[in-house]
Amino acid sequence: MCGIVGYVGNKEAYPIIIDGLKKLEYRGYDSSGVALLHDHSIQLFKKKGRVSALEETVVGEKLTATIGIGHTRWATHGAPSDRNAHPHYSNSKSIAMIHNGIIENYSQLKAELITKGYIFHSDTDSEVLLNFIEDIKINNNSTLEEAVRIALKRVTGAYVILLIDIDLPDTIIAARKGSPLVIGIGDNEHFLGSDASPMLAYTKDVVYINDYELAIITSNELILKNIGNERVTPFIQRLDLNLSQIEKGGYEHFMLKEIFEQPQTINDSFRGRLDVSAHSITLSGLDTVLTKLDQAQRIVIVGCGTSWHAGLLAEYIIEELCRINVEVEYASEFRYRNPIITDKDFIIAVSQSGETADTLVALEKAKGKGATIFGVVNVVGSSIARLADAGMYTHAGPEIGVASTKAFTAQVVALILFALKVANHKRTITDERYKQLIEQLSEVPTMVEWIFATQLEKIKHIAYKYANAKDFLYLGRGYNFPIALEGALKLKEISYIHAEGYPAAEMKHGPIALVDDTLPIVFVATKDSYHEKIVSNMQEVKAREGRVIAVISVGDELTKDIADDYIEVPYADEIISPLLSTIPLQLLSYYIGVSKGLNVDMPRNLAKSVTVE
Structure with a gap:
């Protein structure tokens, strides 16, 4: 959920942050924003929609800064909108913050702050946490670091937060609990991200921040502390990743x-x-x-x-x-x-x-x-x-x-x-x-290559043939039942077509009532100890004019004759076969989604890493 990026160093921050947001957009794409700290003032830009919409918003703006934070959102509190996008300003506009996670007791904190005169400009729990931190900083006459530590002891939920403060012109304060945070170590510069992808072009030396740790980051120093204000020695790891892997x-x-x-x-x-x-x-x-x-x-x-x-x-x-x-x-x-x-x-x-x-x-x-x-x-x-x-x-x-x-x-x-x-x-x-x-x-990698080489055009044809169906049913027995479930999930995620996975034997206990000549039914029917039984289930569907799509083992002539459409995979032991039968189902969902003109990489309402409960 949500992608966070930060940079402090000797380079222009905006290009690094915007590139990082693009690499993290798979984590959330409802809205995005950046906050840049320069000359004791914070510039804040945010926009509903993809990162490309944010880029259009800042055209012509002067974006000079060597420190900043950025965010791409998967909405939890408040609908996707400009006002609910991150970063958020504190009431005084002296602090800006981004947040990944959920603050469960935000409503109680918000009520306390409203009685003190705080005004809220979004529907988010994140803005509540930010103003709670600012309130502690003002009333306790404390540093931002101290205010964050005190505030997080009152907070219930999960978070990664990054804050910049006009009183700290060269510092990012960060903390985590339950959501990921990686800090990249450069040459007099530091990079922050939900994962390592935003920093791969610049460094492969990273520190993974643990729960209940707070980081104070400047261009030339990374200080880690636990919630008890004790120094923690950063453990630097070398990434075994290449930039080509995320392109x-x-x-x-x-x-x-x-x-x-x-x-x-x-x-x-x-x-x-x-x-x-x-x-x-x-x-x-x-x-x-x-x-x-x-x-x-x-x-x-x-x-x-x-x-x-x-x-x-x-x-x-x-x-x-x-x-x-x-x-x-x-x-x-x-x-x-x-x-x-x-x-x-x-x-x-x-x-x-x-x-x-x-x-x-x-x-x-x-x-x-x-x-x-x-x-x-x-x-x-x-x-x-x-x-x-x-x-x-x-x-x-x-x-x-x-x-x-x-x-x-x-x-x-x-x-x-x-x-x-x-x-x-x-x-x-x-x-x-x-x-x-x-x-x-x-031998599985070679067998998967065979599927790509021989079945791709057939899968495309089936995908376009059934792309306008309203529902799908996926059936399998034994080892192929979890593959039926996974196939149905992929189709739901990618094409927004309602799909259900069932054990094939359970079809007669309800789902068979749905069978008619408009319902595509995908049978995962590779040769195994259940094969005769699943062929009988196909016959039951055909007797009711259902449309049968079958994933079968090479050479299974009987099943070919029953199915309206079939996709072949190499024969393998029934324990190994699921690794093969899942491949056509992935491709089927992909090509159905593409045929409907959908964004298959970023399906609506979904995020890659679910870091909230």
Whole structure:
């Protein structure tokens, strides 16, 4: 949610900030704004809509400043508008602030401030926090740093805040709790961002700020303190990212680029882990907690959205291969329903960003009860990575498209590797099957390339054929059921077409009432132990004049004859096959969205990293 950028140094701030906002626009695109501090005054510009609208607003303005902050918004409090866009001025206009997160007790604070004569010019919780800070600064005759520290002790919620003050002409004050903040270290300059993408062109040395830390940043100094005002030594990390990874590279959209990157990202997920010739898997993070896993009575997988689907697929795989009881929980429900957690539980947290607010709170709750936390995340240095006892990175690289594609397949690969490693350790898998699955897993990138080479035009044709449908139904059995759910989610996100995923056997318990000659039904029907059953489900749909689109294994002539349209994927073991069958569904949603003229990279109302509950 929301992208934040800051710069202090020896260069013109505005071009750096505006470029950073463009790179972070996937995090929110309702409105954007910048605040520049120069000659003891703050210039503030903000505009509803995309960052390009903000750029048009400032044409002709004198934008001289070497310090500034910028924001691109995903609305929580107040509709998208110029007045609700960030940054916000304090009542005196001597301080400007940007905020990512939610202040839960803002209404109480606002009521207190109104009695003191404060006037509010937006509907946001952020402006309330800013004026609360200013009120403390004035009444306590304190510095901005002290006022921020005092204010945050009263605040309930999540935040990253960046502030500039006319009394501090060369300083940015920043603080975080529950939302990400990265500070890049340059040559007498510092860069701030929600992630590292705004600073990649300038530096690869970064500091990831922890919860309850406050940063005082000038061009030549970074001071970190905890909430108790004690100095903290910054831990500088070297980024393993390239600028090309966050650019489109000739593709029309980031989503398409990221779909086509999957042979490489799947390979990257194997790198250093999968040794096909030796039939071995190395997971150093898992090794550190393997004893805990041996003693565990169950595995609980928590995630949200696409990550939950990856977890659901992992439930099927881990129970089959490892013979361990697995439960999959929506993180948002897990944290609120007072679950029974003990020190015999092994929690796997699945998150692309590593910052998902619901997942983080759920993990903190589980860790407090003694459970072992294992993180499966994409972002190095993220909050979940730091909270977990151990884990593994998915190595998908930056994913800019809001609808997850390559991050999903990387998560699935990581979880399959986890299951195979544990199954071999526990001796719940035969040597023959273990070797077979390792060999097939290594061939997945080549098989995905085959799909791109042979099925793309067919997928485009199907997408344009059904682009005007009002509803879709996605059905699958066994390992393909989570893929049906993920396919339906992608279509909803990208095309705004209502879509539902169901276990195919459940169709007769309700959804079959929807079947008529206008309803496209996507069957994920690759050859597996359920194949005959799902073919019967197709026959039931055809008997009611439903339109069948089938994802099938190469050579499945029977299913070809039943389906109105079909997409083929290479045959693979039923544990490996979901990595292949998800690819056509990603492409189908992409091309339906494109055919409707929609912004597939930034679908309405969605943001990439959900850092509020």
